Structure formats: structure tokens, C-alpha cells
Amino acid sequence: MRLARRLRNERDARDDLSANHLAVLGTLSRHGAMTIGELAAVEKVQPPSMTRTVTSLCDKGLVRRTTHDSDRRVVVVSLTDAAHNVIAESRRRKEAWLNHRLRELTPAERQTLRDAAPILERLSQA
Amino acid sequence: MRLARRLRNERDARDDLSANHLAVLGTLSRHGAMTIGELAAVEKVQPPSMTRTVTSLCDKGLVRRTTHDSDRRVVVVSLTDAAHNVIAESRRRKEAWLNHRLRELTPAERQTLRDAAPILERLSQA
DNA sequence: GTCCTTTATTTAGCGTCGCTAATGAGTTAT
DNA sequence: ATAACTCATTAGCGACGCTAAATAAAGGAC
Numbered sequence: 278m279r280l281a282r283r284l285r286n287e288r289d290a291r292d293d294l295s296a297n298h299l300a301v302l303g304t305l306s307r308h309g310a311m312t313i314g315e316l317a318a319v320e321k322v323q324p325p326s327m328t329r330t331v332t333s334l335c336d337k338g339l340v341r342r343t344t345h346d347s348d349r350r351v352v353v354v355s356l357t358d359a360a361h362n363v364i365a366e367s368r369r370r371k372e373a374w375l376n377h378r379l380r381e382l383t384p385a386e387r388q389t390l391r392d393a394a395p396i397l398e399r400l401s402q403a
Numbered sequence: 404m405r406l407a408r409r410l411r412n413e414r415d416a417r418d419d420l421s422a423n424h425l426a427v428l429g430t431l432s433r434h435g436a437m438t439i440g441e442l443a444a445v446e447k448v449q450p451p452s453m454t455r456t457v458t459s460l461c462d463k464g465l466v467r468r469t470t471h472d473s474d475r476r477v478v479v480v481s482l483t484d485a486a487h488n489v490i491a492e493s494r495r496r497k498e499a500w501l502n503h504r505l506r507e508l509t510p511a512e513r514q515t516l517r518d519a520a521p522i523l524e525r526l527s528q529a
Numbered sequence: 530g531t532c533c534t535t536t537a538t539t540t541a542g543c544g545t546c547g548c549t550a551a552t553g554a555g556t557t558a559t
Numbered sequence: 560a561t562a563a564c565t566c567a568t569t570a571g572c573g574a575c576g577c578t579a580a581a582t583a584a585a586g587g588a589c
Contacts, residue, residue: 314566390522
């Protein structure tokens with residue numbers, strides 16, 4: 278929990294986007310265009326919460342809403358060009374910070390973290 | 404981040420107290436009575452935020468405010484008897500949940516997590 | 530003793546992010 | 560065509576973080 282708070286603060290301090298917003302951008306970047314409902318499901322959030330997040334990203338010009346071709350109830354969310362830059366820049370900064378931190382560890386410690394990652398990943402899903 | 408969110412949700416679902424409130428109770432349990440300012444410093448939060456948290460805990464009857472003996476500006480926060488029960492019960496549930504999860508891992512995986520814990524702890528502080 | 534600064538907490542008010550309940554709009558089944 | 564369902568949105572609440580300004584008490588200068 279402490280580590281999560283630390284990382285969140287680190288991000289908040291450097292980026293003008295919240296960890297939440299970045300997570301949505303990242304998901305869209307990996308997944309391609311998605312509907313509000315799909316995004317909500319992936320981020321484990323209720324649809325109204327995702328509507329608000331998408332509205333905010335839309336206001337910032339990072340995301341586009343279009344209505345689905347065959348089903349006009351659903352709105353499809355996709356990244357703008359600006360978003361790709363923001364994502365790349367954010368990733369760059371995150372990696373720089375992480376590299377800096379990880380360089381202070383011994384190789385054995387880094388290996389331990391590498392081993393632990395998939396286990397923690399699994400715990401987070403069950 | 405995902406794991407942190409998962410754990411937070413797990414706690415929220417079972418306890419009627421937020422992770423935040425529980426953290427303050429835990430700190431008081433470990434440290435003994437503390438002032439608002441000290442609590443804010445330990446939880447890495449601004450004093451106004453801690454004032455609100457303490458007010459809420461006070462309303463729930465889990466915490467007591469008393470004025471300091473020699474300096475009447477500071478308020479000393481201490482646990483009530485009810486709080487000790489709540490803390491013990493919460494810990495019991497947390498451990499039950501964790502044991503259940505950890506039993507699904509191999510001994511080697513558990514050892515990896517044991518090794519990783521202090522490293523992550525260190526990363527969260529720097 | 531009075532004035533001034535510093536310190537501890539609180540109040541007021543803003544922003545984010547989660548939720549549920551209810552509404553609007555579009556689709557599908559009968 | 561009408562009923563039932565689904566997706567997104569709106570409205571409104573609660574928890575938590577923050578800053579700036581107010582209040583209250585200490586402590587020092589003179």
C-alpha cells in the first residue's frame with residue numbers, strides 16, 4: 278500500500294494527468310478503441326465513473342468519442358494524436374524514475390523483484 | 404497498483420472502516436497516543452486532512468481527543484476500548500484472507516514474496 | 530505587562546474519484 | 560407495436576487529498 282501511494286504521488290507530481298487518466302490512456306493504447314462499458318470493465322469501475330473520466334480526457338483533447346457503426350447506443354473511445362505523445366512522454370519519465378531507483382539495488386534484489394512480479398500480478402486478480 | 408486497489412477493495416468490502424481509518428488506528432495502536440500533527444506526519448498527510456479523519460473516528464467512538472497537559476494548543480488522540488476490539492477483529496480478518504490466498508502458492512513462491520517485501524518497503528521510502 | 534512571532538489545530542472551500550439510483554435513447558424479442 | 564433489455568449519461572452522495580485563512584495558545588523582546 279505504501280509503495281502504491283508513493284508511486285501515485287510520484288506520478289501526480291510530474292504529470293498533469295492523474296494515475297487514473299493515464300491508466301485509461303494506457304489501456305486504449307494497448308487495446309485499441311473501446312467502448313465506455315468495456316473500459317469500465319477493464320478498469321474495474323462502474324460505467325458512470327468511466328463516463329466522467331472519458332469526459333475529462335475528451336476535454337483535454339486526448340480522446341475522441343464516436344458512435345458505434347451498427348449500435349448507436351454505444352460510444353467508442355479512441356486516442357487522439359496528442360494522446361500518443363503524452364503516453365510516450367509519461368512512459369519515458371516513469372522509466373527514468375524507475376531506472377534511477379532500480380540502479381540502487383543489487384542484481385540479486387532485482388531478480389527477486391522480477392520473480393515476485395508475476396506472483397503479485399496473480400494475487401491481484403484472484 | 405492493481406494489487407493495492409484489490410486489497411483496498413477487499414478491506415472496504417469487509418470492514419465498515421476505510422483503509423485510511425484503519426491505518427490511523429493501527430498507528431495509534433503501535434505508537435500509543437499521538438497528537439494530530441504527529442499523526443499527520445506519520446501518515447504523510449496535511450494536518451487538515453488528519454483533523455477530519457480524527458473527527459470521523461471520534462464520532463464512531465474509536466478515538467478520544469484530550470488537550471495536552473502543558474501545551475493547550477495540541478490535542479492528543481488516543482484509542483478507546485472499542486477501538487482495540489475493532490483493530491483485533493480487522494487484523495484477524497485480514498490474516499484469514501491472506502492465509503487463504505497464500506495457501507494457493509508454492510513454498511518457493513512464498514519465499515520469493517518474503518524476499519521481495521523488504522525491497523519493496525525500501526523503494527516505498529526513498 | 531504588552532506586543533509580536535511562531536506553532537497547532539480548525540474552518541472553509543476546491544478537486545478527484547468511487548458509488549447508486551434514475552433517465553434517455555437505441556435495440557431486440559414477442 | 561409494445562415490452563424488456565442494454566449502454567451511456569445525469570444527479571447527487573461520500574471519502575479523501577489539498578491550500579489558504581482563521582483561531583487559539585505559547586514564548587520572547589522590551
